[in-house]
Amino acid sequence: MIRNISLVGAGNLATQLGKALKQAGLHINQVYSRTQSSAQTLATVLDCRYTIDLAQLEETDLIIVSVKDDALEQVLDQLRHHARVVHTAGSVPMKLLASYVGEYGVFYPLQTFSKERDVDFTSIPICLEASTATFYDELHKLAGRLSETVRSINSEERKVLHLAAVFTCNFVNHFYHLGDNLLEERGMDFELLQPLILETALKVKDLKPSDAQTGPAVRFDETIINKHLQLLADKPELQKIYSFVSESIYKTKNSN
Incomplete structure (x- = not known):
């Protein structure tokens, strides 16, 4: 069961997703960002620890990566020792994660996000894909705590x-x-x-x-x-x- 989550990225999506996860009773373990100001700002909002060094990211139930598409592979290369990782990108295939981590998937909330504007996640479709059926079931339960609309959507879709x-x-x-x-x-x-x-x-x-x-x-x-x-x-x-x-x-x- 997914209870503890770390966020890689502190941008618009990570900010709003982190707030929604915390509100749903999940524990945010750590936040990572390249810049200390961004990491510290979001960590303060989520009442958690932060790091600007991916090597200092601790093992947890799930790592959610929300970074720019062109930075994703570089980030994944530094997450090789972690067991469960998902990304939130719309146009990046799930198989990109296959050579980097253990169980992997996609957790894609279909919405426009801004740091300054809170959103109601209950109405946001969350599109899922996972490397195993067991992991998919866990992601589905997690998404169901946030949204009333959870869909299985493959990479091409x-x-x-x-x-x-x-x-x-x-x-x-x-x-x-x-x-x-x-x-x-x-x-x-x-x-x-x-x-x-x-x-x-x-x-x-x-x-x-x-x-x-x-x-x-x-x-x-x-x-x-x-x-x-x-x-x-x-x-x-x-x-x-x-x-x-x-x-x-x-x-x-x-x-x-």
């Missing part, structure tokens, strides 16, 4: 899931940023768009996204589209984005 998440979260948030900039230039507040954002998100709980699509691009209203492009005359990059996305919306909607 998770890769596509992560790609879909980039489209529906990261890209959409970038569009929020672009919209915010446009309003800010004219002295308007982003709060004006927030009811629209919320309704757009709520609609796809009841409708397929293709059925929820509205706007000038759906009907290819050239008059409005051209007016918008004129407003972006001094922003050629935004013109390209606007034209490309509008064309994609129209073609997708009319191919169904």
